[in-house]
Amino acid sequence: MNMQQQIQQPETGYLPGDMALWYFLCAELGVFALLIAGSALVRISHPDLFQSGMAVLHPLAGVINTLALISGSYCVARAVICVRHQSPLAYRFFIATALTGMIYISVKLWEYQSLLSDGYSLHYDAFFTFYFLATFFHFMHVVAGVVIVLIYARALKKNGRNENSISHSESVAAYWHMVDLVWIVLFPALYFMRG
Template sequence: MSRVYSSEARELPGDLALWFFLCAELAVFGLLIIGFCLVRLQYPEMFYHGLQQLHMAAGIANTLVLLSGSYFLVLAVERVRHTEMSPGGYFFAAAACGMIYIIIKISEYQQLYTDGYSLHYDIFFGFYFFTTFFHLLHVLAGVILLLLTQAWLKQNNSDPLGRRKGAESVACYWHMVDLVWIVLFPTLYVLG
C-alpha cells in the first residue's frame, strides 16, 4: 500500500538557518567529547579516579528530567501544529524541567567543590567542569527560549505558519541540547 505524504511532512522542521547553527553546536560538543576521550586514553588512572567522584544519581536524575522536558515539548509542538489548539502549559513544563536540571547540576558542582574538586584540580575535572558548564549554559538558553516562545504563542494567533516554525525551531534546539546530554551522560558517568 502506497502512502501519500504531503509537502509539509517532507519539510525540515523549524528554520534552515537554525539547522546550520545546531550543526555547528554539535560539532563543538563533538570536539569536546572526542578530546575528552583522547585524553582519557592518555591518563586512564586519573580519569578512573575522577569518574568515581561523580554522582551517578544526579546524572540519572538529570537525564530523566531532560527527557521529560523533551516529551512535554513534543506535546507542545503537536498542539501548535494543530492550529485550533493552544500549546497549553507544555512549553512552561519543559522549561521547568530545564530549571530542575540546572538546580541539580549546580548542587552537584557545589558538592564536588566542597570535596575539593574544581576546574583546575586535574585534566579530568577540567574537561568535566568545562564541558558540563558549557552544556548547562545551553540548557539555560533553552529555558529562556521556551518561556519566550510560550509568551509569544499566547500573543500571536494570526500566523499559523510562523507559530509552527517558531515552536519547531525552539524544539529542535532543545532536542539538540538533549542529544548532547545523552552522549555526555554515558561518557562521563557510565563508561568507567
C-alpha cells in the same frame, strides 16, 4: 488534501524549523564533538585519572538530569503537535518543558556546589577540566533553552498562533532536542563509561 491535513502531517523530506538554526545547531554539535574527542584522547592516555574522577561524581544526579531532559523533549514535541493542531495546550507543554530544564539546572548547580566544596575544580586535573568545561558549556545551553522556551511560550499565549507559529515552535523544539542529544552522549561518557 485540505489545509488542516497539511498542518497535521508535514511533507516528506521536510526540515522542521528555520534553516539558519540548523547551521547553528550543527556548529554547536561540532564544538561538543571536539570536547568529547579531546576527552577520549585524554581518557586513553590516563585511564586511572578518569576512573578516579568518575568515582567522585554523583550518578543519581546524572540520572535525574537525564530523566528531566528526556521529559522536556517529550513535552516540547507535544507542544509542537499542539501548535500544529491549534490546541491551547501548546502553552502548557512549553511551560512543562521549561520546568524540566529548571530541574536540570537546579540539580546541576547542586552538583557543582558539592564538587567545588570538596575541592574539585576546573584546575584539579584533566578529568575535572573536561567535566567542568563540557558540563558548564552544556549547562549554559540548557539555561538558554529554558529562556527561549519561556519567551516563545509567552509570545504564543499573548499573540496566539500565526503563519510562523509552526516554524518557530519547531525551531524551539530542535534546539531543545539538540541540548538533550548532547546530554545523552555526555551522561554515560562522564558517569558510567569505565576505562
